Amino acid sequence: MANGVLHLLVAWLATHLVFGRTGRADQTGALQALAAEPFGGALLWLVTASFGAVVLWRAREAVWGYRYVREPRDRRHRRWFAASQVVVFGVLTALAARVAAGLPAGGGGQGVAAHLLRLPAGRVLVAAIGVGIVVVGVVMAYRGWRMAFTEDMDLTEAGPAVRALVHRTGQLGSVAKGIAVAMIGVLVATAGLSYQPARAEGLDAALRALAGRPFGAVPLLLIALGLASYGIFSFFDARYHRV
16 A cells, blocks of 8 residues: 555656656655655655565565465466565665655665676676666566456455456556656666766656657656556555455
8 A cells, every 4th residue: 555655656746747847756756745744754654664564575475475376487486576576665665764764865776877887897787787677667568468467366356347447557557667667777778888877867867858858748647647557556456465
C-alpha cells in the first residue's frame, strides 16, 4: 500500500513537469512532498517501516517462497526476482528514512557513475549497465502487457468488475513503469558513452528530458497516467497477492 501511495505521488509530480513547475518527479520528490504535509514526519516513518517490512517479506520469499509454483525453474526465477526486490526496497527504506530524518537524500546515480568511469574500461561498464537497465525496462513492459503479474495473485474472491480493473491497471501501470525504466537506462548508457557522469540520473531526469522534447507533453502525461495506474494496482495487489 505504501508503494501505491509513492507511485501516485510520483505521477502527480510528473504532471507538474508538463506545466513547467519545479520539484523532483521521482521517489525522492514524492517523499519530500509527503514530508511537507501535516503529520508528514509520522507518515514518512510509517512508509519507512512499510518498506522495511517488504524487505523482510521479499527476503523470506527469496529463500522459501513460491512453493505454489510447480516448475522448479520458474520457482528459481521468481526467487531471484524476490532477491532483487530486497535490494530495491532496501534502497527505498534508506531513502525514506533519510528524508524522514531531515537528511540529504543523496546524489543518485551520478556519484556511482563517476566512480565507475574512473575504473579501467569504466565507460564500457557504465554503458553496459545502461543497456542492461533498458533490457529490464523492456522485459518489464512486455511482462506487464502479457499480465504476468496475475500469476502471483489469487483473484478467486474478486468479482468480474474488480478482476477487470486489476488487469487493466496492472497492465497499463507495468508498461508505463517499464518505459520509464528503459528511459533511465538510456541516460545511464549515454553517460558512459559520452564520459559524462552527470547524465547518469534517475526518473526525474528521464521525465524532464521527455518534457523538453517537442510534443513531449503527451507521452509524459501518458507515463504519469500509467504510474498512477500502477499506484492503484498496488492497492489491489496488497489485497490479492499470494502470500
